[in-house]
Amino acid sequence: GQQLNQSPQSMFIQEGEDVSMNCTSSSIFNTWLWYKQDPGEGPVLLIALYKAGELTSNGRLTAQFGITRKDSFLNISASIPSDVGIYFCAGRIQGAQKLVFGQGTRLTINP
């Protein structure tokens, strides 16, 4: 089945730093989504991408749909304490309804 490789697995940064994480797939996806999950809660959608090359922002978050359709990137600028959590990429192949998730990137911020 489809697998998503998400990296890095964890990040320890200082408040105010920028963050970058990415996701790669062995399959071509027609949708990429980025979610954030806090402890004991379900994932919450951050950004949705639908076209190859698309670059979309949501406040301090920016995500891109890779040209090859096999990867996606999420950047967070000027990190703040509430950015702490686990970030998941998720993708959908053409014709499928289910989302496939990456393993997550755990973000820890030192004040």
Next chain:
Amino acid sequence: DTGVSQNPRHKITKRGQNVTFRCDPISEHNRLYWYRQTLGQGPEFLTYFQNEAQLEKSRLLSDRFSAERPKGSFSTLEIQRTEQGDSAMYLCASSSRGGLSGANVLTFGAGSRLTVL
């Protein structure tokens, strides 16, 4: 509240017992999904419904698992003869069939955490 609601939030049971989780999706959403998430991993797809029809089931969904959505609204996920390996967070999500913008974006509930002793 217009979000996805899941009950119970936490369930502790003894091995061999049956458990049932309920999911109430966003009312206008016709698609409903169940995922399982173990510690340190991303959510794994279990099954999905479009209205009352169960259209896809993962190989993860063993014979002990059954999901229903009898009237195309709420759904239940039952696990029979629970095993310790069933301990996980069970997430429900719903989505609507729409145009390109916002198309089929999954909105998740807070999850039901199962602990099998």
